[in-house]
Amino acid sequence: MVLNGSQSLQSLSFRFIDDGDNFYGKDGVEFVAAALYFPLNPCHITSENVFSLLECIRILLQEKDYSFPDNFRKNVRREWLKTHVGYRTPDNCCLFDSKWGLYLKSTDGPFIDEVFYGSNISSYREELSSIGVTVEVEKACPLLASNLCHHSEFSTIVRIFNFLSKHKWMPESDATRKIWIPDGHENGKWKNVSCTTEDGLFGQQFTFLEEYYEPNLLCFFSTAFNVTSNPSxxxxxxxxxxxxxxxxxxxxxxxxxxxxxxxxxxxxxxxxxxx
Structure with missing residues (x-):
């Protein structure tokens, strides 16, 4: 079973999706899950292909204690879901909805591209979650933090830091212990946390975050990154x-x-x- 643009999943397995008496029903859908194959180039996967697959998953999840076959789990770990930062594996992307909109824009992270898939993608929340997509706002902090260094727009970075602060995120490795330091109107660089929030003597030895960030984020940097309020x-x-x-x-x-x-x-x- 091939998932690509020339032979969509829908056209190959539509008769299996119908659960009426004249069709194969769930047994046919289980065959789709077991025999599914993704093309190497995810650009060949259309939105219709993805919705057909999600429909199959919806039917499968109706079965109590259903478990996806190993071949299916292996295949869906590939980068095939289109997000605002490129194609990602399901466990490396999020589903944007109104709750996210309280803090972020859909372009601020690896959110599934609703322009490509359409707004109907949000109705497959449970199905996407079953294959690893992050759908809960509270669980997205590690993923958004790991993608921070891909950003260079200060307003975007501030929104993400505010989101991480709101949800009391704490870094688990040095890779995420970096802070964006603006350099001019649009430029800047990510720096390790050899910073302080204030002091007037160490201009060449430290970066002073109060020049760039609001007090609420200075408190967050102090808690999450152990940034000192003054040099030691x-x-x-x-x-x-x-x-x-x-x-x-x-x-x-x-x-x-x-x-x-x-x-x-x-x-x-x-x-x-x-x-």
Whole structure:
């Protein structure tokens, strides 16, 4: 059984989908699931092909405790669902609906392309979920976070960070511990979290997030990425050594601010066993 544009699943197996007395019914649909084959180029898969497959899955799921055959599970793990960021495997895409719209746009992540499939795709929520598509808003954080680095538009990145913050997401690896730092109107780069939310002395050593992000996201960065509100005592020591080595001439204001921070951190216990 081939799923492609020249011989659609619908035309090959339509008589199996009908569950009337004159047709094969569910037995025929089970044959479709067992014998399904995807073309190497997903561009050959039309929206009609996909809807026909989803109809088959809908019938199969009516059977109590139904389990997809191994061949079917293996085949659907391929990149064949069209999303706003290209073709993805079902477990690497999400189904957009009105709940998502409270936080995000459909183009903000690997959401199934409703322009290509049409709005009717949302009526197959259960069927898509059964093959691995994320349909619950609360379960999408890891997937959206893993796709963050593909974005370079600041407004999009802020929306996604706000979504992650709202759902109290925490990174599971260093790969997702990065923050977008704008550089001009449209440019910028992803940086590791050697950042602080505020401080006026470390312009060349740290990135200061308060220049770019609202207070609610500064709190999120502090919780999720362990971004400090101020550089540590040890960082102040390193900064002094940089100044000393380079022969940098401190202004009176810089010198006062530096030692005020040092004394404050030392008094709070943050300077013990440092320098």
């Amino acid at each position: 005592f040890d960082s102040h020591c390193k900064l002094w050594k940089v100044w000393e080595t380079s022969g940098y001439q401190l202004s009176h204001a810089q010198c006062c601010a530096f030692w005020e921070c040092v004394v404050s951190q030392w008094s709070s216990g943050g300077g013990e066993n440092s320098c």
